[in-house]
Amino acid sequence: MHKTYRLGRVDVPVLKGATLHVKPGEWVAILGPSGSGKSTLLHLLGDLDQPDADGGEVRFDGRSLASMSRRARNLYRNRSVGFVFQFYHLLPELNVLENTFLPALVGLHRWEYYRRIGQLRQQSTRLLESFGLGHRLKHRPRELSGGERQRVAIARALMNNPKVLLADEPTGNLDEATGAEILDLIAQQHRDGLTIVMVTHDPAIAKLADRVVHLHDGRIAE
Numbered sequence: 001m002h003k004t005y006r007l008g009r010v011d012v013p014v015l016k017g018a019t020l021h022v023k024p025g026e027w028v029a030i031l032g033p034s035g036s037g038k039s040t041l042l043h044l045l046g047d048l049d050q051p052d053a054d055g056g057e058v059r060f061d062g063r064s065l066a067s068m069s070r071r072a073r074n075l076y077r078n079r080s081v082g083f084v085f086q087f088y089h090l091l092p093e094l095n096v097l098e099n100t101f102l103p104a105l106v107g108l109h110r111w112e113y114y115r116r117i118g119q120l121r122q123q124s125t126r127l128l129e130s131f132g133l134g135h136r137l138k139h140r141p142r143e144l145s146g147g148e149r150q151r152v153a154i155a156r157a158l159m160n161n162p163k164v165l166l167a168d169e170p171t172g173n174l175d176e177a178t179g180a181e182i183l184d185l186i187a188q189q190h191r192d193g194l195t196i197v198m199v200t201h202d203p204a205i206a207k208l209a210d211r212v213v214h215l216h217d218g219r220i221a222e
């Protein structure tokens, strides 16, 4: 893929033919220095942003995202992938439980909402309990530690049972011990079959993955 940002009249090429194949069930770490385009690449994989025109494509299960209908693409973003960010991006007005089941509400009609909300609350409660957050369900994000916030963010990312977890420096804002807990949690999901693409600039963290690739000068090197 190619991705160029335009700043005023200046073109900033970030990805210059980056190619990555990820197999089902694989855990791939993308290692690269700050500014190398790791987040950019992850955003393209998750369809949060798109490559340049004629700048390549993202395929999922053999299908090009660009060839999908808008509805299919929305489903891809909402169901096929889950996103975890360095700075959690929880909604401050919602409590832990509500933040977690929010992705499952996307696209629901009102009548479906009333039919499904009980079950979604149960499902997200179980997920949060399995992450050791059963005693924090009614808390707001600001009342949580960084590690707790990231566990909520991972629960939210898993709420719709995605095929792929896209994680952008998921421990970048945490101390070492808390980061290790979060990585344990991610490793557990991987053992349960989840495909993971994780961005990091820390080689020690990248080592946990099945495969490490390097993003350098806009390209991927194995």
Ligand SMILES: Nc1ncnc2c1ncn2[C@@H]1O[C@H](COP(=O)(O)OP(=O)(O)OP(=O)(O)O)[C@@H](O)[C@H]1O
Binding pocket: 005, 006, 007, 012, 014, 032, 033, 034, 035, 036, 037, 038, 039, 040, 041, 201
């Ligand atoms: N929306 C944008 N507009 C213009 N330039 C951007 C935009 N987003 C990123 N860039 C530039 O693209 C380059 C790559 O950014 P990106 O965030 O992908 O890097 P990164 O590898 O994730 O870095 P970090 O490790 O610091 O998170 C940087 O030089 C950045 O300034």
Ligand SMILES: [Mg+2]
Binding pocket: 038, 039, 040, 168
């Ligand atoms: Mg980044």
